[in-house]
Amino acid sequence: MDSSEIIVTLTGLALSAFVIWYFFFSTRQTASAVSTSSGVQEVDITVKGGYSPDVIEVERGKPVQLSFYRDEENSCSEELLMPDFSIRRDLPAFKTTLVELLPQQAGTFTFTCGMGMLRGSLVVK
Amino acid sequence: MEPTTKTETLDIEGMTCASCASFVEKSLTRTPGVQRAMVNFATEKATIDYLPTQATPATLKEAVIKAGYGVTERTPDTSAADRQAEIDQQKALAYTKLKRRFWVATVLAIVIMPLSMLMLWPAMMARVNMQWLNYGLLVLTLPVLLYSGREFYTSAWNGFKHRAANMDTLIAVGTGAAFLYSLAATVVPGWFMRQGIMPEVYYDTTATIIALILLGKVLELRAKTQTSAAIKALMGLQAKTARVVRPDGQEVDVPIEQVQLNDLIVVRPGEKVATDGVIEEGHSAVDEAMLTGESLPVEKKTGDPVFGATLNKTGSFRFRVTKVGVDTMLSQIVKLVEDAQGSRAPIQRLADKVSAIFVPTVVVIAILTFVLWFDLAPVEARLPLALVNFVAVLIIACPCALGLATPTAIMVSTGKGAEHGVLIRNAEALEKAHQVNTVLLDKTGTITRGEPAVTDFVPAEGQDAAQLLQVVAAVERQSEHPLAEAVVRYADAQAATAIAATGFQAIEGKGAQASVNGQAVLIGNFRLLDEAGISLSPLVRRQADELLGQAKTVLYIAVGGKAAGVIGVADTVRETSAVAIKRLQSMGLEVVMMTGDNPQTAAQVAGQVGIKRYFAEVLPADKAGKVKELQAEGRIVAMVGDGINDAPALAQADIGLAMGGGTDVAMEAAGITLMRSDLQGVVTAIELSRQTIRTIKQNLFFAFIYNTLGIPIAAGLLYPFFGILLSPMLAAGAMALSSVSVLTNSLRLRSFSPAKN
Ligand SMILES: [Cu+2]
Numbered sequence: 001m002d003s004s005e006i007i008v009t010l011t012g013l014a015l016s017a018f019v020i021w022y023f024f025f026s027t028r029q030t031a032s033a034v035s036t037s038s039g040v041q042e043v044d045i046t047v048k049g050g051y052s053p054d055v056i057e058v059e060r061g062k063p064v065q066l067s068f069y070r071d072e073e074n075s076c077s078e079e080l081l082m083p084d085f086s087i088r089r090d091l092p093a094f095k096t097t098l099v100e101l102l103p104q105q106a107g108t109f110t111f112t113c114g115m116g117m118l119r120g121s122l123v124v125k
Numbered sequence: 126m127e128p129t130t131k132t133e134t135l136d137i138e139g140m141t142c143a144s145c146a147s148f149v150e151k152s153l154t155r156t157p158g159v160q161r162a163m164v165n166f167a168t169e170k171a172t173i174d175y176l177p178t179q180a181t182p183a184t185l186k187e188a189v190i191k192a193g194y195g196v197t198e199r200t201p202d203t204s205a206a207d208r209q210a211e212i213d214q215q216k217a218l219a220y221t222k223l224k225r226r227f228w229v230a231t232v233l234a235i236v237i238m239p240l241s242m243l244m245l246w247p248a249m250m251a252r253v254n255m256q257w258l259n260y261g262l263l264v265l266t267l268p269v270l271l272y273s274g275r276e277f278y279t280s281a282w283n284g285f286k287h288r289a290a291n292m293d294t295l296i297a298v299g300t301g302a303a304f305l306y307s308l309a310a311t312v313v314p315g316w317f318m319r320q321g322i323m324p325e326v327y328y329d330t331t332a333t334i335i336a337l338i339l340l341g342k343v344l345e346l347r348a349k350t351q352t353s354a355a356i357k358a359l360m361g362l363q364a365k366t367a368r369v370v371r372p373d374g375q376e377v378d379v380p381i382e383q384v385q386l387n388d389l390i391v392v393r394p395g396e397k398v399a400t401d402g403v404i405e406e407g408h409s410a411v412d413e414a415m416l417t418g419e420s421l422p423v424e425k426k427t428g429d430p431v432f433g434a435t436l437n438k439t440g441s442f443r444f445r446v447t448k449v450g451v452d453t454m455l456s457q458i459v460k461l462v463e464d465a466q467g468s469r470a471p472i473q474r475l476a477d478k479v480s481a482i483f484v485p486t487v488v489v490i491a492i493l494t495f496v497l498w499f500d501l502a503p504v505e506a507r508l509p510l511a512l513v514n515f516v517a518v519l520i521i522a523c524p525c526a527l528g529l530a531t532p533t534a535i536m537v538s539t540g541k542g543a544e545h546g547v548l549i550r551n552a553e554a555l556e557k558a559h560q561v562n563t564v565l566l567d568k569t570g571t572i573t574r575g576e577p578a579v580t581d582f583v584p585a586e587g588q589d590a591a592q593l594l595q596v597v598a599a600v601e602r603q604s605e606h607p608l609a610e611a612v613v614r615y616a617d618a619q620a621a622t623a624i625a626a627t628g629f630q631a632i633e634g635k636g637a638q639a640s641v642n643g644q645a646v647l648i649g650n651f652r653l654l655d656e657a658g659i660s661l662s663p664l665v666r667r668q669a670d671e672l673l674g675q676a677k678t679v680l681y682i683a684v685g686g687k688a689a690g691v692i693g694v695a696d697t698v699r700e701t702s703a704v705a706i707k708r709l710q711s712m713g714l715e716v717v718m719m720t721g722d723n724p725q726t727a728a729q730v731a732g733q734v735g736i737k738r739y740f741a742e743v744l745p746a747d748k749a750g751k752v753k754e755l756q757a758e759g760r761i762v763a764m765v766g767d768g769i770n771d772a773p774a775l776a777q778a779d780i781g782l783a784m785g786g787g788t789d790v791a792m793e794a795a796g797i798t799l800m801r802s803d804l805q806g807v808v809t810a811i812e813l814s815r816q817t818i819r820t821i822k823q824n825l826f827f828a829f830i831y832n833t834l835g836i837p838i839a840a841g842l843l844y845p846f847f848g849i850l851l852s853p854m855l856a857a858g859a860m861a862l863s864s865v866s867v868l869t870n871s872l873r874l875r876s877f878s879p880a881k882n
Contacts, residue, residue: 005500008511012496016489023288023485044170049283049291067170073219074280075342076291081467081532086551088467090212093219096169115528116480117291118284 030055030123033064040065047080047091048072051111051120060106060124066099079114082122088114130160133182135171137164138195152192156180159188220346227343230273230336234329237265241329259311262328270304274335290484292523298488299519300334303327303853306512322508327516334520334857341861345525348868351875352533355540356462362415362434363455367399368392370443388446392437400433400446401453407442411435416454417785417800418546418809461548461798465539466532470552472821473531476828480524487522487836491515494840510841513853517839521856522832525864530824533871538817541877546785546800547810554796557780558814563760564709564807565752567774568720568727570767571784571804572706572734573696577608579615580677581693583668588689594619597682597692599626600639600646608680609637611694612648636680647683659683665691676726703734705804710735712811715760719743719751745770749777765799765807782807809879820874824867831863 031053033041041064046052048071058064070077070091080089085101103109103124110121140146146164149171153162158179164171173185186196240262270278274296281297284290307326310317314324366378370389384390384400392398398411410422413435422438425431431444432454450456469477498511535552542549549555569575584590598616601609603626626639626646635656636649647653651669654661661669661681665688672679672693680692706716718739720727727741740751748766752774755762764771764778767785772794775781783795785802799806839856843849 002504008499009496012492016492019485019488019492023290024482026288048287049280049285050287050289052287054287054289072280072283074276074283074293075219075223075346076280076293078216078219081469083467083469086464086468088463090216092212092215112477113291114532115292115525116477117484117524117528118287118289119481 030057032057033059035059035062042067044069045120046071047077047118049074049077050118054120055123056120057123057125058103060103063100063102064122066101067096068099069096070094076115077113077118080111081114081116082109082111084109130174131177133173133175133185135173135182135185135189136197137169137171137189138197140164140169140194149189149192149194152188153185156184156188159185216346216350220343223339223343223346226273226276227336227339230269230332230339233265233269233273234332234336237262237269237329237332240265241326256311256314259307259314259324259326259328262326263308263311266304266307266328266332269332269335270300273339274300277335277338290488292484292525294484295487295519295522296334296338298491299516299853300331302512302519303334303516304331307331320508322505325509327512330513330516330853333854334516337854337857337861338520341525341864344861344865345529345868348865348872349533351872352536352868353466353540354875355537355544356459356466359415359455359459359462359540359543362397364397364399364433382450384446384449386446386449389443390446391441391443392431393441394437394439396437398431398433398435398437398444401448402431402444402446404429404431404442404444407440409440409442410438412438416458416546418544418806419801458543458548458800461550462539462543465549465551465555466536468535468551468553470531470535470556470821472556472818472825473552476527476530476825479829480527483522483524483527487519490522490836490840491518494518498841510850514839514841514850516853517851517856518836520853521835521839521851521860523860523863524828524832525860526824526828526831526867529864529867529871530828531821533868534817534820534824534874537871537874538813538820538877541874542810542813545806545809545813545879547806547813548798548800549810550796550798554780555814555817557761557796558763558811559818561714561761561763561780561811563715563717563755563762564811565717565719565755565762565764565774565778566706566736566804567748567764567766567771568718568722568730569696570802571765572702572718572730573698575696575767577611577678577694578697579611579692580695580697581672582615582690583665583672583692584690585662585665585688588684591619591621593682593684593690594621595624596641596644596646596684597648599624599641600629600637600648602626603629603639604631604637606631606637608678608694609648612680612692641684644685645683648680651679651681654681654683654688657683657686659686659688661688676723676729698730698733699803701803701805705808706734706736708808709804709811712808714811717755719748721745748774752777763807763811765804767802782810805879812879813877816877817874820871824870827867827870828863831859835859 031043033043033056035041041058041062043056044067046069068080068091070093073093078091080091087099089097089099091097106124108121108123110119112119137149150162150164153159153171153173158176159173161174162171175185189196240258277293277297280293284294307328310324310326317324364381367381367384368376368391369379369384370376370391376391381399390399390402404425404427406427408426411425411431412422413432414420415434416432434455495511495515498514499507502510538555539549566572582594584593594616598613598621601612624641626641629637629639631637632649632653635653636647638645638647647657669679669691672691677693677695680694682689709716716736718731718736720741721743722741724741727739731739743751748771752762752764762778763780763782764774765782765784766775767783775783775794780797781795782797782799785800797810799810839851841850
């Protein structure tokens with residue numbers, strides 16, 4: 001092995017390790033819903049290459065209003081899927097789309113883009 | 126006492142950047158009485174806590190306007206149709222843009238390709254200055270990268286920031302690597318020469334990959350719009366206007382949104398029924414195919430319900446509006462189909478798991494591919510080989526096909542189902558229906574019509590049949606008993622002349638009596654005649670016994686104190702039942718019947734429609750128990766029923782099918798609702814489910830096989846054995862094809878039509 005091979009090998013392994021850590025093991029942004037006076041739990045979510053915040057905590061049994069603002073035109077994020085609540089919604093670019101639901105059971109429910117690549121989760125407590 | 130604050134949310138207009146938001150925020154904070162103001166640029170909303178004693182919503186609004194921005198008045202929900210129109214418009218625009226980007230990439234790629242080939246031609250190579258050619262190619266490639274492919278890079282970057290990786294990540298890293306390598310080879314070729322490597326450029330690869338992937342996206346978008354075509358068509362059926370009769374009798378056309386409950390609406394032949402209601406005047410034949418999938422027009426008369434979006438064929442009528450807007454049958458159907466399209470099929474679970482970890486895994490595989498090629502290939506070729514295979518792995522491994530496999534098939538088939546009057550509640554129901562091996566039918570209302578009908582009309586010796594029927598009908602017309610209604614329907618069907626009866630009197634639990642043409646007429650059960658001291662002739666007695674033997678209800682007639690005949694009444698089997706049951710059996714399903722009737726009647730009906738196994742004398746409360754009994758035999762049971770008392774059984778079954786005109790409770794408990802009232806719908810539902818699951822399995826197989834074979838080949842696994850390497854351009858072509866073929870396969874479901882017998 002010459003020196004450049006060693007460099008490439010080590011860099012490759014380091015990069016792989018970084019990719020695995022970055023996408024699978026790093027900590028994520030969690031947000032709790034804000035309850036309004038009328039008892040609706042409101043959360044603003046920005047959609048741009050992902051959902052931020054992407055982990056949302058809400059309370060069980062109270063209506064939840066999620067405002068998705070899609071800040072890009074990329075086709076990947078144009079659909080929102082929340083299969084546990086039977087919701088499929090188009091998210092127009094640069095617009096806010098309201099999604100309302102009533103979580104009855106505690107648990108973690110994922111929501112994704114139309115192809116299942118972008119992911120977030122709704123944690124019902 | 127602590128002063129209470131109020132919270133107000135305003136929609137801010139005209140903010141173009143994050144600093145605008147801070148302007149608005151400052152202006153609001155400086156307003157007297159405001160304790161806290163937060164402006165979100167992304168959602169264009171300001172949330173303000175203020176003291177109502179010092180500030181009002183009006184002063185808050187003023188503060189926003191002073192800062193140079195506007196406040197949007199909150200409008201009540203825009204109609205679903207408007208929102209859909211806006212989304213459609215935006216999609217059309219996106220499609221146009223995408224096509225433009227595709228054409229720019231294609232034209233440039235067509236120029237770049239032959240120019241890159243020049244160096245394969247030694248005679249040309251001697252004449253052309255390599256350095257200049259490379260710079261020329263760089264200039265041509267830049268627009269492809271920065272205009273056509275821009276979205277891939279921004280999306281990949283946005284995703285990276287969110288620790289999310291999508292298909293664009295793969296494309297961006299792949300083409301980006303090829304481009305950066307080429308850029309280096311163009312700008313500092315000397316460095317490569319010193320390492321003993323030819324400074325080759327891959328501009329053609331970069332441009333062609335982008336062009337091909339955009340082609341895939343164009344085709345994909347075009348196909349995707351077709352997956353929701355059925356539901357759009359359904360929404361488009363909504364009538365635009367209605368002709369309302371004003372209290373003063375004047376008829377005016379008003380937009381459908383303005384129609385209110387209890388309005389009276391006129392419908393002429395050939396017109397659409399505007400909304401749901403009940404006929405008050407007139408009669409007609411109405412084509413309800415759009416709701417029920419039943420192609421024969423339905424006769425409607427006063428008191429019958431009519432539904433919006435159905436087509437009035439022959440007569441003209443007036444109806445009273447009972448439902449408007451989202452409450453109408455059409456809206457309910459659209460809602461149900463939309464919900465189903467948003468649900469997830471259990472079969473998708475594996476694909477979901479894979480796609481969640483797919484992209485980062487592929488990136489790691491690509492990096493390792495690079496390392497291995499670099500370490501193992503001959504020194505002079507190691508860098509280009511490592512690079513080419515790295516790019517090929519990234520490009521071929523698009524998870525699009527995997528992501529599209531299930532949802533597109535569900536979209537098409539739920540829409541298709543609605544077209545045939547089969548409403549599927551969710552994808553899980555669709556999946557369950559294909560596993561069913563036993564169909565349990567509740568006799569009344571599914572196999573039979575669920576209402577009594579006259580099957581035999583037997584006059585006594587010496588009686589004129591037509592005349593007797595007139596007399597009988599005259600009495601029964603005044604009765605409200607279901608059996609009397611059946612007699613009247615029969616008389617009407619025989620076109621019996623209507624004559625008058627006087628002195629009508631219902632006799633509780635026995636029948637009725639009246640006077641027709643001066644003669645006393647009695648119609649009822651045996652006791653009625655018996656107690657009136659009227660005896661039956663031997664012939665009449667024999668005929669009555671025969672009818673009773675067939676498990677029919679017998680009505681006895683006496684005219685002028687003498688027995689005049691008997692009528693056999695029974696719940697009749699629908700014409701379509703036997704055929705549909707035969708079809709189900711030929712699909713490999715066992716059909717079982719249950720009924721509250723006595724074993725005799727049950728056997729008779731079962732025999733008539735070809736059912737071998739049945740449960741008789743089942744009490745309503747025991748219906749769910751029978752389902753459990755079958756399940757205990759290891760069967761997967763589909764239960765078909767139509768009444769409220771079927772709800773527990775529908776819920777207990779592996780899949781419940783609620784039959785047309787079924788109650789809301791039954792629909793609620795069922796996974797599938799059949800809009801038309803015959804068993805053909807059960808056949809359609811199960812066939813559709815089978816075909817959909819087959820399509821999904823094909824799609825998933827295709828997507829998985831494509832990636833499991835594609836990635837190793839792209840990584841160069843075949844090279845040591847066969848010397849085969851996958852060019853990144855071929856990989857791009859294959860990737861574009863994969864998602865398009867999955868979509869095309871799903872769209873094949875559009876040609877589904879239930880088997881005709
Ligand atoms: Cu994709």
